[in-house]
Amino acid sequence: MSELILWKDREMNRLRKDMDRLFKSCWSDAGLSIFFEKTSDNIAIDTVVTRDSFIVEAMLKDMVPEDLEVIVTNEKLTIKGSRKNHAAKKKESSWFEERCVNAFVRTIQLPFRIEISEVKAVMRGNLLKITLPRWKPEKIYLIAIEK
Numbered sequence: 001m002s003e004l005i006l007w008k009d010r011e012m013n014r015l016r017k018d019m020d021r022l023f024k025s026c027w028s029d030a031g032l033s034i035f036f037e038k039t040s041d042n043i044a045i046d047t048v049v050t051r052d053s054f055i056v057e058a059m060l061k062d063m064v065p066e067d068l069e070v071i072v073t074n075e076k077l078t079i080k081g082s083r084k085n086h087a088a089k090k091k092e093s094s095w096f097e098e099r100c101v102n103a104f105v106r107t108i109q110l111p112f113r114i115e116i117s118e119v120k121a122v123m124r125g126n127l128l129k130i131t132l133p134r135w136k137p138e139k140i141y142l143i144a145i146e147k
Contacts, residue, residue: 043104049111056108056130065123070130072119077130078107 044059058079060068069080082103089096113135121130 043106045106045108047108052134054111054114054132054134056132058106058128058130059126060123060128061126063123063126063128068123068128070121070128072114072116072132074113074116075110076107077110077132078105079128079130080105 046057048055048057056077056079060081063081063083067081067083069078071078071080080103082101085098085100085102087096087098110132114132115135118133119130121128123129
C-alpha cells in the first residue's frame with residue numbers, strides 16, 4: 001500500500017506566498033506591477049494608455065485636494081493622501097469623541113517616458129484625473145557638409 005502524506009495548511013500558505021512574491025518581483029521589473037499590487041478597498045484606480053499620454057483616474061471618496069500629494073519622476077507616479085475623520089456626540093450624561101486618520105500611498109510604474117513639466121492633475125468631485133503626456137524626442141536635423 002502506498003503511503004500518502006497530507007499537506008498541511010501552513011505548507012500550502014508558504015508555497016502560495018513564495019509564488020506571489022516570485023510573480024510580483026518578475027512583473028514589477030517589466031513595468032507591470034500595477035496589475036499585481038494590492039490596493040485599499042476605498043481607492044479605485046483606472047489607467048489608460050493613449051497614443052499621446054498615460055491617464056490615471058483615482059476614485060477618492062471624501063477627499064479634498066489639500067489632503068493629496070502627487071509626485072512624478074521619470075519612472076513612477078505616486079499618489080499620497082490622508083483622510084481625517086472626526087466625530088463627536090454628546091448625550092445627556094456622556095460625551096463620545098472619535099478621531100480617525102486613514103492614510104494611503106499608491107505608486108504606479110509608468111509605461112513610458114513622460115514630459116514631467118506638462119503633467120496635469122485635476123480633481124472633480126471624488127475623481128482625481130492625472131494626465132501624463134508622452135515625452136517627445138527633439139527633432140533631428142541632418143547638416144550638409146560643404147566641400
